[in-house]
Amino acid sequence: MYEKIDKMKYSPMMRQYLTIKEQYPDMIIFFRLGDFYEMFFNDAIIASKELEIVLTGKDAGTEERVPMCGVPYHSVSSYLDILTSKGYKVGIVEQVEDPKSAKGIVKRELVRIITPGTVIDPTSLDASENNYLLSISQDKERYILSYIDLSTGEGFLTNIPLEDTLLHGEVLKLKAREVVVNSSFNKQIFSKLENIISLTISIEDNENLSSYFKNLLINLDEEERKNYSRLLNYITRTQMRQLVHLQKVVKYDINSYLKIDLSSRRNLELLETLRFQNKKNTLLSVLDKCVTAMGSRYLKKTIMFPFIEEDKIVRRYNIIEKMKKSFLDTNDLREYLSEIYDLERIVGRIAYENANPKDLLQLKKSLSFIPKIRQCINKIDISQFFDLYTDFNKYKELYSLIDSSISSDAPFAVKDGGVIKDGFNKELDELREINLHGKDYIINLEAKERDRTGIKQLKVGFNKVFGYYIEVSKSNIPLIKDEYGYIRKQTLANAERYITQELKEKETLILRAEEKTLELETKLFNEIRNKCKDYTNILQTLAKVLSELDMMQSFTKVSNENKYVRPNLNNDHILKIKEGRHPVLDLYEDFIPNDIEMTEDRVLLITGPNMSGKSTYMRQIALISILAQMGCFVPAKSANLPIFDQIFTRIGAADDIVSGQSTFMVEMIEVNNALENATENSLILFDEIGRGTATFDGMALAQSIIEYVHNEIKCKTLFSTHYHELTALEQDLKYLKNVHVSAEEIKGEIIFLHKVKLGAVDKSYGINVAKLANLPLDVVLRASDLLNKLQNNNDFDHKKLSPYNYVAPLVYDSKTEIEIDILNELKSLNFYEMSPIDALNKLNEIQGKLKK
Structure with a gap:
């Protein structure tokens, strides 16, 4: 598009823009003009829409105004963030010469391209x-x-x-x-x-x-x-x-590393929840007690890449063990780490040469806490795991450089001045002295001129256009004498502004000193920042050490607060957890712990009612295994675990909207992924496989899959099902064991015990759960009728199941057994013999029963 435009029709500035745009047609050009970045032509149309800013026009030497929009340079980051988050690339064009020395139009060049993957702000x-x-x-x-x-x-x-x-x-x-x-x-x-x-x-x-x-x-x-x-x-x-x-x-x-495929990461909610795609109520949210940004990033990588090498895992167990024993020193360590800034990204900004004075002060403060952190790890006896000795003198050297050069109250931007400490550079000190005396002269000049002229309202002021001036109100102008040497500079409505030869000379001296001071400070700061580049490697090494150290104190804190224990690792394929808990749910409710013991067993066939906690039980086994292989203690009374190489899960039901695949097809693809790739050292979680198709099809597939895993793959597998017929497999498959999540039916109401016990159950309580969900009474009654007929006949008799053979009860007592009991209890009460307070207490008791 842009190469076809006749640039000669446009103004010199617009020709400059078009020349740059021709070279970078696939990005939005931010063209620096004064205090704004401006966009033109199609870029302006796109940017105005995406950024929701006003689209206007600019005179550019042609009859038609060129489409234009712009953003202030000081707030450009937020606009760049919006564009890159939407996938746009942005080219930053800056002035590359001083406008004062420019001949003709100021030279501009593209200095950087910002893309979604290269954002560093x-x-x-x-x-x-x-x-x-x-x-x-x-x-x-x-x-x-x-x-x-x-x-x-x-x-x-x-x-x-x-x-x-x-x-x-x-x-x-x-x-x-x-x-x-x-x-x-x-x-x-x-x-x-x-x-x-x-x-x-x-x-x-x-x-x-x-x-x-x-x-x-x-x-x-x-x-x-x-x-x-x-x-x-x-x-x-x-x-x-x-x-x-x-x-x-x-x-x-x-x-x-322990391989956890995409669906398993989602099903187990390691980094974000399935429902809301946020971090709350995830494994990451439970573990992230890090006090540095570096530690949080390191933790996330550790969740994505758990170890499979025992020595690396045990190393972390040993660190947590020592930190738990020295909890006071570990608390001090946590406090000192909280003072550490994001060294990795500060180093990145130094390399980009856009680190500001505050970044260097943050670096200095971070380095100042290294001796205290080193002292802490010595006391905890973990210095062999975290090397803060090799480059310690280099840390001190860099600290001294920044401490001797950068003022402790330096501003955010170098252009604001006051960045370099007094005494660091002799020439800068002399210029500051000239500035100081020059300004003292200005302050004293006002008092001196008032005495000399007798004009008490006389003022000495300054503005960027006219420089320094002496201002006299109109009523006092007659008092000005030629001998004062006042030269008229500006006339206002109510005053005149003057200069003197002496003031002009001082102004030149002061302004030149100010300009030179800023130039020298900028030069010195850039030199200091460039010297900091020489420490890049040691700072990056330091950042890695501190990142893991922060994550380990986080593991220790979580382990202490949530009563986690050190797991034992074995190479005998033994999976044994005593009173295991789901790490997330354990924080938010009275969680009922459960055991698992799989020694020679390969398949655990789990039955039980809907909502009883089968899926939660399966998830917690996987999460405990992941925690253990991250090198963290686990939520249990005790745990003896194998080291898994892969985890596969198929939990819950979800269509793949992107590829247009049904729930059942997605289920089969994920099952196939596990069957194709699992090894004897893998962990498989299958939740109600086969429910997405016809009953007999689903049951046949479920049994075939169980047999294949049991006989061919031979890995630890948790398989939940409502096909109670499958529990008979325990008689035929040597390494399959039945367990169930228990529930009780009391007076027609189902009570979930959430406790996993040996053996199978033969009832799913589906209609009871439907009643809990308040399905219409007619639906529940008809379902109960159909269930009775199916169970009595053991086959599908169309005539008996036909709606024409169903007669809804004419009179149906819709009260539950609990409600009937309460009515009987009320009938038996003698309120005349009860005190008012006894009656209120009994009423409260009855209301509590009904609410259950």
Whole structure:
């Protein structure tokens, strides 16, 4: 579009804009003009709509005004956040020369491109979340996935089997907003994802990496190197600077961690709830007692990637054990950690050269607490796990640099002055002295001129247009004598403003000193910030240590407050939990704990009424296992656990609206995923498999699946069902055990005990639950009639079940057995023999029974 515009028709400024826009047609250009970033032509139309700002026009040398809108430069972050969250890319065009020295139009250049995956502004980022930019490529039998968080400099790479669903799961797990691919990549792979999340697809074909970055690529094969090189080249092209904070890529094998697929992460509500997609009432919300943003991000990564290596898990158990024993020192540690700022992102801003004085002061304050934290970990006896010794002198060195140079009350912006400490730079001190004496001169000048002229209302003032001046009211103008040397400068309605030769000379001296002071302060601050870059690596190492330390104190706090215990790990496939609890529900209600014991057993067949807690029981076993493999204590009286390699769940019912698949089809796909990929060391949770189709079909599938898991996969499996006929499998399958979630029927009302017991049940209490849900009485009566006929005949007799053979009761006592008992109790009471207070107490007791 823009290349077809005749630029010569427009003003020089608009020609400058169009020249830049031609080079970057796929992004919205924020063009700096004074105190605003302005957008023109189609960019303005799009931005005004998305940002909900006024669309206006600008005279640009043609008859028609050019569409225009703009945003203030000081609040640009919020507008950039809106556009990038909607998938737009934004090019920032700044003035790159001083307007005072410019000949003709001020030179402007594109200085940075902001995309959804390259946002680093702290006001636009969630402190507890990483913002990953992904790179994906396809090789013969694998997808290569790499990703970098530009705000922290972390980089990772892994290989994924050539299955789209696995790739989609990883992209969703990382909450990616932007993916970089080469131009030949099949972008249709992302079509399903784009219906779920806002995903920007960016193209980068350059695989030639500058020598500056080559030390970041270690232990990568040729295709992996190409993938990561494209990612780094895209970052370089959009950020237009060298980023010293980018860390060496960490290559990991997804098989080195407990694998939890997408549906299982959702079903278990690890990071967000199924219903509201928020963090409240998730495993993350229970565990996140971190006091630093770095710790919260580290915790989230730990939930997504639990260990499968016993030594790494036990290491964390040992840390928690020691922290629990030294709880006072651990409380002190928590307090000191709360004073630590987000070092990872401060380092990122230093690398971007947009760190401000407050960032350096936050860095200094954080470093000041390292000696106290080191002292704490010594007392707790965990210094062997957290190295704060190797670079300790470097921390002190950096602290001294900032402490000696940056004023403790430095403003947010360098341009406001007062950033550099007195005594740090001799030239700056001299300029400040000139400023100080110059301003003292101005203050004294007013008193001196009043005495000299006898004009008591005389004032000395300043404005940016006219500089310093002496103001005399109209009534006092006759008192001005030629000998005073006053030169008229400005006439106002009620006063005249003058200058003197002496004042003019002092003004020049003061203003030049102020300008030089600001220039020198800016230069000195930039030099100090650049020196801080030299400490990038040690600060990133420090951040990692503090992140895990914060997470471990969080684990300890949660374990203490919620009475978690240290699990034992075994290699004998034994799953034994005594009084296990659901970590989330345990906080919000009087939770009834339950046991599980699977030694040689492979399949636990769970029966029981609806709403009795079967799904909760299954979820809590999985959550306890995940907690254990994260290295955290678990909610139980005792736990002896195997180390699982994968967890598969099919819990609840949900259509896949995106792909148009029914509940039953989604169920079968998820079951197949488990059957295809589970190993003997996996954990499978299947909740009421087969309920989405005809009864006999569903029962047949359920039994076949149980047999396959039992005989072929041989992994620990929890299988809940309402097909009570399946409980007979206990007689045929050696390693299957029946358990049930108990309930009692008292006077026609069902009471859920939520206790898991050995053996099976032969009743689901479905009609009782329907009554609890207040279904219409006619529906409940008809259902009871049909149930009786089905149970008495053991087959489907159409004639007997026909509505024509149903006669609704003409008289039906709709009162429950409890209500009948209460009526009988009321009849038996003699109110004449009761005191008023006894009668009220009895009434309250009866009301309580009815409310149950």
